[in-house]
Amino acid sequence: xxxxxxxxxxxxxxxxxxxxxxxxxxxxxxxxxxxxxxxxxxxxxxxxxxxxxxxxxxxxxxxxxxxxxxxxxxxxxxxxxxxxxxxxxxxxxxxxxxxxxxxxxxxxxxxxxxxxxxxxxxxxxxxxxxxxxxxxxxxxxxxxxxxxxxxxxxxxxxxxxxxxxxxxxxxxxxxxxxxxxxxxxxxxxxxxxxxxxxxxxxxxxxxxxxxxxxxxxxxxxxxxxxxxxxxxxxxxxxxxxxxxxxxxxxxxxxxxxxxxxxxxxxxxxxxxxxxxxxxxxxxxxxxxxxxxxxxxxxxxxxxxxxxxxxxxxxxxxxxxxxxxxxxxxxxxxxxxxxxxxxxxxxxxxxxxxxxxxxxxxxxxxxxxxxxxxxxxxxxxxxxxxxxxxxxxxxxxxxxxxxxxxxxxxxxxxxxxxxxxxxxxxxxxxxxxxxxxxxxxxxxxxxxxxxxxxxxxxxxxxxxxxxxxxxxxxxxxxxxxxxxxxxxxxxxxxxxxxxxxxxxxxxxxxxxxxxxxxxxxxxxxxxxxxxxxxxxxxxxxxxxxxxxxxxxxxxxxxxxxxxxxxxxxxxxxxxxxxxxxxxxxxxxxxxxxxxxxxxxxxxxxxxxxxxxxxxxxxxxxxxxx
Numbered sequence: 001x002x003x004x005x006x007x008x009x010x011x012x013x014x015x016x017x018x019x020x021x022x023x024x025x026x027x028x029x030x031x032x033x034x035x036x037x038x039x040x041x042x043x044x045x046x047x048x049x050x051x052x053x054x055x056x057x058x059x060x061x062x063x064x065x066x067x068x069x070x071x072x073x074x075x076x077x078x079x080x081x082x083x084x085x086x087x088x089x090x091x092x093x094x095x096x097x098x099x100x101x102x103x104x105x106x107x108x109x110x111x112x113x114x115x116x117x118x119x120x121x122x123x124x125x126x127x128x129x130x131x132x133x134x135x136x137x138x139x140x141x142x143x144x145x146x147x148x149x150x151x152x153x154x155x156x157x158x159x160x161x162x163x164x165x166x167x168x169x170x171x172x173x174x175x176x177x178x179x180x181x182x183x184x185x186x187x188x189x190x191x192x193x194x195x196x197x198x199x200x201x202x203x204x205x206x207x208x209x210x211x212x213x214x215x216x217x218x219x220x221x222x223x224x225x226x227x228x229x230x231x232x233x234x235x236x237x238x239x240x241x242x243x244x245x246x247x248x249x250x251x252x253x254x255x256x257x258x259x260x261x262x263x264x265x266x267x268x269x270x271x272x273x274x275x276x277x278x279x280x281x282x283x284x285x286x287x288x289x290x291x292x293x294x295x296x297x298x299x300x301x302x303x304x305x306x307x308x309x310x311x312x313x314x315x316x317x318x319x320x321x322x323x324x325x326x327x328x329x330x331x332x333x334x335x336x337x338x339x340x341x342x343x344x345x346x347x348x349x350x351x352x353x354x355x356x357x358x359x360x361x362x363x364x365x366x367x368x369x370x371x372x373x374x375x376x377x378x379x380x381x382x383x384x385x386x387x388x389x390x391x392x393x394x395x396x397x398x399x400x401x402x403x404x405x406x407x408x409x410x411x412x413x414x415x416x417x418x419x420x421x422x423x424x425x426x427x428x429x430x431x432x433x434x435x436x437x438x439x440x441x442x443x444x445x446x447x448x449x450x451x452x453x454x455x456x457x458x459x460x461x462x463x464x465x466x467x468x469x470x471x472x473x474x475x476x477x478x479x480x481x482x483x484x485x486x487x488x489x490x491x492x493x494x495x496x497x498x499x500x501x502x503x504x505x506x507x508x509x510x511x512x513x514x515x516x517x518x519x520x521x522x523x524x525x526x527x528x529x530x531x532x533x534x535x536x537x538x539x540x541x542x543x544x545x546x547x548x549x550x551x552x553x554x555x556x557x558x559x560x561x562x563x564x565x566x567x568x569x570x571x572x573x574x575x576x577x578x579x580x581x582x583x584x585x586x587x588x589x590x591x592x593x594x595x596x597x598x599x600x601x602x603x604x605x606x607x608x609x610x611x612x613x614x615x616x617x618x619x620x621x622x623x624x
Contacts (some may be wrong), residue, residue, distance in 0.1 A: 333624025
């Protein structure tokens with residue numbers, strides 16, 4: 001319920017993603033209890049039977065969801081997304097989509113994950129990977145427990161602590177992998193597993209503390225759901241709240257099974273949702289993504305209606321697919337046959353993904369839009385747009401005439417490398433030595449930097465100081481600075497002051513500093529929009545009003561004025577019609593919602609040179 005409310009954009013549930021953390025703890029609790037009880041009763045663990053039960057429970061509904069989503073995605077999504085859709089569907093069918101999305105999230109120029117209808121399968125992949133490894137760990141722990149009384153607890157505790165430590169490190173250094181990877185999530189399964197060990201069957205206590213612990217755990221869950229947000233570093237320490245909250249609720253059910261909380265959780269509506277929780281999770285996200293693609297932006301009531309409709313679809317799936325196959329009389333007593341049938345279903349889903357990719361033949365126009373998505377500058381391809389983890393300036397990013405007496409430095413974030421194709425042409429033609437210093441999402445503002453999710457961006461702070469020191473040493477004849485100006489600023493005045501201070505520091509290292517105003521932030525993905533024109537989901541005109549997009553970034557102009565720095569603005573050649581088009585003469589202008597394509601930027605070399613000539617005295621530079 002928390003995850004659905006979060007994905008539907010219901011106000012206040014900004015931390016509803018913690019529902020996945022609850023899910024991990026529950027899985028660890030239940031699976032470990034089943035395995036340990038089986039070992040205690042029979043002296044062994046039948047791994048084939050275990051995997052067969054899990055396969056009958058999970059694979060049929062997931063395969064159906066993948067195939068149906070591919071079909072509807074073919075109908076409503078932009079054609080250029082079909083190959084990526086097929087790739088993510090294939091990883092979802094084979095349960096490694098968490099790794100796929102970790103790699104995609106780590107790619108600064110990667111696809112927008114929020115529009116991928118298979119994004120939610122990352123947690124299912126983590127669960128399946130847990131099911132693959134955890135029984136083997138429990139099997140070893142049970143063997144050890146026969147020789148050492150505390151062996152079972154020791155193994156589970158050690159695995160949990162190692163995973164938690166890895167989670168803390170990765171949250172600080174590799175945020176995407178901390179979120180998506182199994183090793184950094186295993187501690188939550190481990191927390192549930194350890195809780196399961198202490199929940200001894202047959203021991204019923206009327207402890208008055210049992211009920212209180214349950215309410216405390218529930219309060220922790222609800223506080224996490226409404227108090228957390230995507231802007232906070234996750235999972236890290238913060239994930240302890242929903243994890244331990246779930247453990248408390250579970251343990252409360254053992255200590256005080258007749259408490260009011262347990263009675264509440266046992267009510268018919270919640271039991272009904274509990275039975276459908278897996279299939280509802282499967283269907284709700286594709287339903288929301290594909291509805292948005294077909295109908296455009298939706299209101300909160302509309303998104304909630306779609307989420308509720310997906311609940312109806314989950315009821316059908318549960319009763320016609322999941323339950324009949326899970327308890328099929330020919331599969332139930334035959335674990336190996338179950339595995340063969342279930343794996344075949346997953347392979348059918350993977351085959352549907354392959355077929356989608358093979359048959360997603362596109363016209364030349366669509367191929368042009370697809371190529372535009374990857375049309376980045378050669379400096380980025382050379383590694384000159386440094387990654388989030390880099391903190392030292394690149395030393396190899398030197399272009400133009402290498403033995404020139406005129407040093408020109410391009411500095412900024414990815415929007416600096418965006419202009420590189422035009423400036424490289426100028427450097428070769430005019431005889432400059434062009435040095436590029438750029439780092440992903442690292443702006444020019446003075447003061448502590450933050451990433452888009454609100455986390456401290458210390459690597460940016462270190463890199464920026466090192467670049468300023470490098471500029472002071474080099475004393476270039478000209479520095480061209482630019483950066484991404486987002487569509488809004490929470491405190492425009494404060495941000496203008498910070499940028500002005502940063503520009504002044506840059507200006508102190510060179511005789512001439514020029515600020516290149518940012519290209520308009522158009523608010524939609526240009527290649528995707530152009531690709532979808534004329535289709536069911538292509539309702540956007542793929543144009544923008546310049547006055548609207550520039551009205552929210554007035555603080556950038558204020559910063560230039562405060563810094564008293566020379567500036568140029570290329571908007572007149574980026575937007576040549578009213579409203580502004582994102583394709584000019586067969587060339588796509590934007591590769592996403594705010595980066596110019598390298599092809600288009602290269603076509604502006606002459607115009608950029610003329611703009612620089614209007615603010616730079618080249619004769620003085622030559623005399624220097």
